Amino acid sequence: MSNPILSINQMYTSFHVDGETIPAVEGIDLSLYPGEIVGLVGESGSGKSVTSLSVMQLLEGTPGKVTGGDILFENQNLLEMTDREKRKLRGNDISMIFQEPMTSLNPVIKIGKQLVEAIREHQSISKRGAEKHAVYMLDQVGIPRAEEIMKEYPHQLSGGMRQRVMIAMAMSCDPKLLIADEPTTALDVTIQAQILDVMRNMRDEHHTAILFITHDLGVIAEMCDRVAVMYAGRIVEQGTVYEIFENPKHPYTKGLLGSIPKIGSRAERLDSIKGQVPTAEDRPKGCKFANRCPFVYKHCWEEEPPLFDGENRCWLHEQKGESL
Amino acid sequence: MLKYSIKRILGMIPLLFVISVIAFLFVHLIPGDPARLIAGTDATIEEIKNIREKYGLDEPLYQQYVDYMANLFQGDLGTSIVSARPVMDMLAERFVPTLSLTFASMFWALLFGLLIGVISAVKRNKWQDHLTMFLAVSGVSIPSFWLGLMLIQLFSVQLGWFPTGGIGGIESYILPSLTLGAGVAAIIARFTRSSLMDVLKEDYIRTGRAKGLAEFKVINRHALRNAMIPVVTMSGLQFGFLLSGSIITETIFSWPGLGRLLINSITARDYPVIQAEILLFSLEFLLINLLVDLLYGFLNPKIRYEEGS
Numbered sequence: 001m002s003n004p005i006l007s008i009n010q011m012y013t014s015f016h017v018d019g020e021t022i023p024a025v026e027g028i029d030l031s032l033y034p035g036e037i038v039g040l041v042g043e044s045g046s047g048k049s050v051t052s053l054s055v056m057q058l059l060e061g062t063p064g065k066v067t068g069g070d071i072l073f074e075n076q077n078l079l080e081m082t083d084r085e086k087r088k089l090r091g092n093d094i095s096m097i098f099q100e101p102m103t104s105l106n107p108v109i110k111i112g113k114q115l116v117e118a119i120r121e122h123q124s125i126s127k128r129g130a131e132k133h134a135v136y137m138l139d140q141v142g143i144p145r146a147e148e149i150m151k152e153y154p155h156q157l158s159g160g161m162r163q164r165v166m167i168a169m170a171m172s173c174d175p176k177l178l179i180a181d182e183p184t185t186a187l188d189v190t191i192q193a194q195i196l197d198v199m200r201n202m203r204d205e206h207h208t209a210i211l212f213i214t215h216d217l218g219v220i221a222e223m224c225d226r227v228a229v230m231y232a233g234r235i236v237e238q239g240t241v242y243e244i245f246e247n248p249k250h251p252y253t254k255g256l257l258g259s260i261p262k263i264g265s266r267a268e269r270l271d272s273i274k275g276q277v278p279t280a281e282d283r284p285k286g287c288k289f290a291n292r293c294p295f296v297y298k299h300c301w302e303e304e305p306p307l308f309d310g311e312n313r314c315w316l317h318e319q320k321g322e323s324l
Numbered sequence: 325m326l327k328y329s330i331k332r333i334l335g336m337i338p339l340l341f342v343i344s345v346i347a348f349l350f351v352h353l354i355p356g357d358p359a360r361l362i363a364g365t366d367a368t369i370e371e372i373k374n375i376r377e378k379y380g381l382d383e384p385l386y387q388q389y390v391d392y393m394a395n396l397f398q399g400d401l402g403t404s405i406v407s408a409r410p411v412m413d414m415l416a417e418r419f420v421p422t423l424s425l426t427f428a429s430m431f432w433a434l435l436f437g438l439l440i441g442v443i444s445a446v447k448r449n450k451w452q453d454h455l456t457m458f459l460a461v462s463g464v465s466i467p468s469f470w471l472g473l474m475l476i477q478l479f480s481v482q483l484g485w486f487p488t489g490g491i492g493g494i495e496s497y498i499l500p501s502l503t504l505g506a507g508v509a510a511i512i513a514r515f516t517r518s519s520l521m522d523v524l525k526e527d528y529i530r531t532g533r534a535k536g537l538a539e540f541k542v543i544n545r546h547a548l549r550n551a552m553i554p555v556v557t558m559s560g561l562q563f564g565f566l567l568s569g570s571i572i573t574e575t576i577f578s579w580p581g582l583g584r585l586l587i588n589s590i591t592a593r594d595y596p597v598i599q600a601e602i603l604l605f606s607l608e609f610l611l612i613n614l615l616v617d618l619l620y621g622f623l624n625p626k627i628r629y630e631e632g633s
Contacts, residue, residue, distance in 0.1 A: 058533055058534060088536065090533070090534060091537075098530065098531065103526065103527040104527045104530070106528040106550070107626065108549050108625060109546070117535065117537075121535055121536055153625040155625070169531075170534075
């Protein structure tokens with residue numbers, strides 16, 4: 001396999017609030033290869049979005065900060081770059097689509113101008129040329145009457161349209177890495193399917209690597225090549241989509257898969273994982289899932305499991321694999 | 325937009341009519357008799373009676389109102405009881421100094437208010453923020469009579485840079501406009517700060533940063549225009565207040581404006597002048613409100629005034 005485009009190594013991100021340090025992400029390792037779609041799943045509060053903002057270096061202005069590890073983009077450490085170098089990458093080689101299509105576009109600026117701005121920030125191209133490219137991009141993401149939409153304001157478009165505009169904007173500089181943070185969560189299901197199609201086409205045509213963040217396992221199954229499951233700021237299991245869905249190893253992954261409703265099932269109640277994700281202060285000392293795990297035993301409370309075989313963080317699998 | 329403006333202006337007519345009734349009643353309810361004030365303390369009853377007849381003050385109130393309105397519709401604001409000059413001329417001659425002082429004050433207020441507001445929002449909770457907000461709080465709390473006198477003491481008496489009062493060249497505008505603008509600047513600064521701080525939390529600001537824009541561009545292109553919407557309303561209101569003339573500042577700097585005319589007319593119970601000033605101030609506010617609404621449409625495309633709206 002070629003070199004990874006993005007490689008996150010032992011990254012720690014924490015938030016400093018009122019003199020206290022709250023860890024959000026604690027030592028995650030994750031790599032993405034060109035043209036690959038990797039899903040990052042987990043419940044709310046597991047650290048998915050913080051991971052994406054850490055990679056985008058968009059934590060400035062929040063109390064959050066990457067406190068350890070490296071984020072290598074094409075073997076260059078993002079954490080050692082100057083602001084200027086980072087801005088050169090952002091929106092150009094690395095772009096992001098956000099969860100909130102309704103509010104992510106500036107309400108007082110025409111769509112066209114917002115797209116042209118993104119293009120001209122990174123490419124030396126005439127205004128006319130940038131406009132042409134913007135129309136092309138809108139066309140690519142399936143927006144009808146792209147020329148007219150260029151002259152409209154965000155409030156004149158529906159949520160699905162706005163998210164397409166955001167994708168067009170994110171893809172306009174032909175990025176090598178696209179981070180999509182729950183891009184379809186706020187949209188209804190038919191629009192969701194269309195947006196996913198658009199993103200898959202982008203990957204196929206431009207060989208863009210996509211980090212796809214969601215809590216929707218259905219979307220993961222449809223979109224991704226590989227999956228990383230996050231829990232309490234850690235990756236507890238990762239593997240190919242096939243491996244994870246066919247043979248989940250970590251009890252948390254099993255729980256997540258078990259909570260998907262199945263067609264033909266006669267169960268009256270959906271299975272669910274008991275309890276909630278512990279807040280950063282209340283995380284158990286040993287395995288972070290210990291307080292909700294149906295298979296928990298003494299050892300789990302005492303020591304945090306390492307990532308066995310580089311795949312899953314559960315003491316139940318200690319015997320099978322060797323500890324790394 | 326033209327259609328909308330015309331509609332709004334036509335809508336002002338009934339409103340001004342109501343205001344004229346209130347102004348008339350209000351003014352005539354002020355205790356005190358103008359005839360007695362004009363005639364002086366040693367006047368005879370006969371003299372006072374003559375003055376009353378001359379100005380129609382002996383007629384019943386409704387008759388006085390009907391006469392007043394009849395004149396008003398002919399564009400006649402009446403004659404001053406005190407100076408015997410047409411009220412229209414008096415207002416015209418006082419309006420220009422107040423208007424020019426208002427513009428000068430708003431210039432300072434917007435310049436310093438926006439600058440300070442933006443700096444403190446961007447440098448939130450840093451020393452720049454604390455310093456500028458200290459200035460803003462001072463600007464709101466320092467009474468203008470004190471500020472005006474201090475400025476005169478320092479720049480006119482000690483340094484001799486500017487005249488102590490009166491209207492003349494551009495140098496005569498500096499101190500009164502600073503005195504009048506300081507409070508408004510402070511209000512604008514605080515509004516700008518809180519509005520910009522809210523806008524900077526918006527998702528589209530994050531989008532701007534995700535595009536790779538430098539912070540300066542993010543603020544300049546994406547934050548400021550959105551943040552200006554509430555600031556415009558407030559500035560318009562302040563503009564209206566300044567246009568009514570500031571009694572204190574005009575008095576300190578012997579400025580021949582509407583504020584001093586108003587206070588003098590009230591003391592002398594110069595009914596026609598007081599009524600005319602109230603009408604003028606109301607008209608000013610109505611026009612400024614229209615202007616603010618039109619500016620709104622310019623700033624926020626969601627509320628563009630389309631036909632029929």
